[in-house]
Amino acid sequence: HMALDFHRLDNNEHLFGLGDKTLHDLSDIFETFTHWTGLIIDPYGDLKLSTENQQTIIAIIEKYIEATDLNKDKVKTSNILEFKGLLKYFVKNKIDLELLGD
Numbered sequence: 001h002m003a004l005d006f007h008r009l010d011n012n013e014h015l016f017g018l019g020d021k022t023l024h025d026l027s028d029i030f031e032t033f034t035h036w037t038g039l040i041i042d043p044y045g046d047l048k049l050s051t052e053n054q055q056t057i058i059a060i061i062e063k064y065i066e067a068t069d070l071n072k073d074k075v076k077t078s079n080i081l082e083f084k085g086l087l088k089y090f091v092k093n094k095i096d097l098e099l100l101g102d
Helices: 020-025 027-037 051-067 074-092
Strands: 004-008 014-018 047-049 097-100
Touching: 014 074, 020 027, 020 074, 027 051, 047 051, 051 074
Parallel strands: none
Antiparallel strands: 004 014, 004 097, 047 097
């Protein structure tokens, strides 16, 4: 069971889940997102993530990548980049997300 599940807001279709390791790797990104927006992404709560919010996360990831030595933790880097790729796809296709915690 994944720690955090992502669904389509319009039809509730399950898209993907993030496990504990990936959530941990994304925690800095999500923390910055909370500072910028006041919205909290965590495994316990539910949250609607509009395409605007997704674009904010993409921007945070891009800033993070510019500022970080990506060779230090290759798995973490690839988890972050993979998540960014998913969000870019949903933004491009105008898909709002709903996060369902446990």
